[in-house]
Amino acid sequence: MLLIPVLLVTFSLCYGNSLNSEPLQSPDQVLASNIKQWIGPNELEIIKPNITSQKGGIEIRINVIVDLVLGLLQKIIVKSGFDPLKLEDEVIKLQPTGTVTLTDGWLYNISTINRYDDVVIRVSAAEKKVSLSLPISFDSIGFTYIYDTKYLLLNIKGGVEGKISDIRIDMVFSFDTCNSTFAVDKFSLQDTGDFTIEFTGNELTDWLVNAMSNAIAAVVQPIIINVIETFVKTAADSIVEIINNFIHSI
Template identity: 30%
Template sequence: MKFVLAFLAVVGIAYAASNVKVTSKSTKDISIKLERTIPIKNPAIQAYLTKAVQERSPRLDMTIDFIVDKVLGEAVDLLLDNNLDPLSLPEIHLGFEYQPALITYHGELDMVGGWVQDIITIHRTGSSTVSLDGNIIGARIPIGFDDIILTYLYSATIMDLGPHGSIHGKLYDVDAYFDVTIDTDAMTVTMNEFNLNTGKLSLKFYGYGIIDWLVNLLIDVVEDVLHEQIVDILNKVVGAVVEYIVEYLNENLGDLLGRHLEGEPKLTIGHQMPKVNLRQILRPTQ
């Protein structure tokens, strides 16, 4: 049996690079309750918001979009300043089984040298949706990422086969939104909820000594693990960035709104956001 399997591996594409691609068939929504409230202290901004609510101003969505774009730009700088793109991934060691007939074969898979990149492609994907209920302004802000890329080196052993090479993955169709409310009586901005659609993951295995049935087996083994790992990183990134945004808006909300109302087409934010150690927050656990 082992001789036959080894022979098939040689006669097949044992020395070729495999480009087998499998796409996950489902996505998952993750909701994060934020419940962070920021006071609006600037009298001019308070007056603007009060008037906007009274007049049901159509400029509210433009105002919110303006602020979001500037803050996300600062968040990207934050990630780059902390050397978080690309970001290293933890080593993965997995056991798996294969049962082609009556016999169950046990295998092991080691994945090292992992990296994920393009988290900094976070951006607003459309116009904010604004609603008015009495003196409460509600806003849903859509954001997303471009394709997020990951790589690993791998080696596996099963049935006297020892394929090794690299894994290339792409997480795509990742989108999300923030829900925000502005209370013009209390003059506060509350970041209520962040909802993340985790997107779909495609994987390609390249390497020496790899054949199609084994590629499909390995993809089944690692797909969920890698998907969950990237989603966990995105959650941590979002959580850290939200904390950062809250601290930033506490200092700069009045300045941002003031510049927007003055019609400044290209805004260079003069304030510097405080330095934080995001690498410590996002450090992968082994």
Template identity: 30%
Template sequence: MDKKYTALVLAFLVAAADANSIIQKTQPTSKLLEAGRNWGDLGQSATVNDYVDNTIDMIVPFIQKHGLDPMELPDVIEGFEVRPLLITYSAWLKIHDGYMTGLVNVSRSGDQEVNYFAKMLRVRVQLQFTDLKFIYKYLVKVMNLGPTGGIIATLNRFRVIVDVLIDFNNDEIQLQQFRLTDIGRLRVRFTGNILTDWLVNPVLNVFVRIFDTIIIKIVEINIRNAAQSGIDAINAAVKDVINTIESFN
């Protein structure tokens, strides 16, 4: 295995680490590299569960460094209608000062596999995040009433699939796929002022709609952007490493 191959694999596998972490965590990496010594152009695959289990704690500092936990969430205003008696009224819900926590509760989900073919390494990582909380303040406006309070939404889990291609032909890492999947059960409770009975379900329904169409999409975009930013930084660092190695040849 040539030096450029080793350097690029090492750089990817320590994507969330700094230079000191690279030095400290080379043992699991060396095992994966050893397993790949006989990989050829016909394509070989390997399961790397042990490596992921041993290095998953490196993801937490990456999450915190990139502002993903806690993660700021956007303000949203959504209109709706209520019918307390015989008359239908227009109303709106504003949620603001929102943030999410819980991404640090990360673990491996299923088998983690890599596949080597034509001087390219394809890595498919599946991670699970649990016990997520979405905290908001809210304002409801209807019939000159303006109840305010808080919303605490909890999500028991969601999973992330990250598909990355390490191309040794041009010494570059490419993000092939990123998506949230298997979004679990959402529970919502209101705090502060108690909403009247005829407002509770409409407000709840509006918030759930906002969550499904806006909030969870923002979470996905923010995580994807952070992952892409990390990959871009690695690509730049790898080029520096390769240039340094080649300067000694």
């Protein structure tokens, strides 16, 4: 049965050789350079207990396979220079008059990518389509900046550290058996996570801490979420392109 191996190739990229290679510049290059082989008959044995029959089709849970590949992907992310990841400088306004300039920003722990629920392949005979749901999460994304705050007559410099916990993204891939095409059917941010922030280097008054915290959170959290979404979406689009090229080469 070709359909299951075709879908499983998405989650069986062989990254081993790349751990000794030079860092690459983009997620699609990382993925494209590391597809070596898809899972074989022996590996398929481990998913047999996770196959259930449904009316009009079947469901297959492939958590074991995905956990293995995500573990390898975590190493690739670090090796390829995406963890940590440089952030652009930001200038944030403080009300009624003032600014917080953020420089030397870094984003950490993109490599904590994992799944937060079952990864399920659904085969529908009626729709002639196979779908794969992939619930992705990031345990704790951290960031650091150097801040320079100018507010009224004050000019304060120090460090800022923060994190966003439990970012969740749902993706659904599909394989259309009529035109033999793999696609991303759904890409949805389910939870932007819990945002925390801490200032270092100076003792700040409560009112200034609150003003800076609110202003930074309003700007930095959407920036980090966008970086994560772009990273995952780029990787997903690259996987789709790789799989389609693989399918059409058969």
